[in-house]
């Protein structure tokens with residue numbers, strides 16, 4: 430297979446973890462006889478300082494011409510970020526425009542904690558049983574984050590307002606993708622909502638129930654988001670399978686899930702659009718550990734596995750990467766973020782050593 434891949438290294442630990450992901454990508458290229466053309470382009474806070482824009486025109490062209498995009502985390506420590514005008518900060522000036530440009534409506538965030546890693550998570554080992562394996566699918570371009578924002582005053586009273594809107598088409602397409610995944614995994618789908626309070630949630634549920642009719646083989650449960658937050662801590666494995674969430678509820682619950690498994694460095698993700706998709710770690714640029722070669726590159730290497738699976742439809746390549754990652758963990762090797770007191774220092778790998786092991 431021949432593919433053009435845009436690579437946006439981003440800020441902070443971005444270049445370090447992207448380097449390891451590219452190592453893995455090249456190993457796959459050789460093993461399976463693919464041909465990948467890699468086009469690097471500036472993106473994020475660094476791009477603002479070097480190019481005058483966090484998402485420069487030339488980067489847009491490179492992304493437009495690519496089959497898929499690999500994106501590292503973006504952003505700087507607060508004091509440096511304050512030097513950037515609001516409209517050029519990475520969220521507003523780079524991430525949201527990227528999502529909008531390619532209409533990446535479905536965000537896949539696998540939350541995987543195999544037995545080998547159970548001891549590093551804040552959960553009691555018996556709660557993890559044979560392993561935690563939830564695929565969270567979050568709607569990414571609708572809902573309250575994209576609604577109109579107003580601040581004003583009415584009859585002397587100041588107020589602020591965020592509009593939350595979902596259209597039938599927006600809900601239907603993400604629900605379809607989630608049910609297809611649940612069918613593929615032969616697993617339960619849990620639909621998360623707040624229908625006891627929100628009109629958008631009641632509408633969401635109506636559409637999800639309608640889509641479910643096309644998937645009689647998939648068991649569909651539904652749960653209020655507040656209860657889901659509670660149950661996720663108390664008994665996370667009950668959600669093994671697919672969880673479907675709207676934008677803001679998904680934002681919060683997926684970060685909570687990262688906390689459950691012990692490190693944000695274990696959170697890869699893929700953002701799927703109708704024509705173009707990109708993959709990125711679910712965490713930020715971790716300026717506190719940038720340049721130290723101690724970041725956990727799992728989130729970026731796992732994102733490469735997701736790219737093969739969800740964006741390029743190369744499942745065997747993806748499985749091979751996951752197997753390699755979990756084989757490394759299975760031998761007791763970990764990165765600094767997972768270390769607890771008294772852990773064998775010889776088993777703690779640097780960012781680059783972890784990448785080498787996976788390769």
Ligand code: ATP
Nearest residue numbers: 504693694712713714715716717718724725728766
């Ligand atoms: P953002 O606002 O961009 O999401 P954030 O303020 O949420 O950023 P992160 O950059 O995600 O913060 O970092 C949160 C914490 O997690 C930091 O202590 C950081 O060092 C740690 N962290 C994030 N990613 C990794 C990683 N891949 N490996 C190790 N530690 C990480």
Ligand code: MG
Nearest residue numbers: 684711712713
């Ligand atoms: Mg964050």
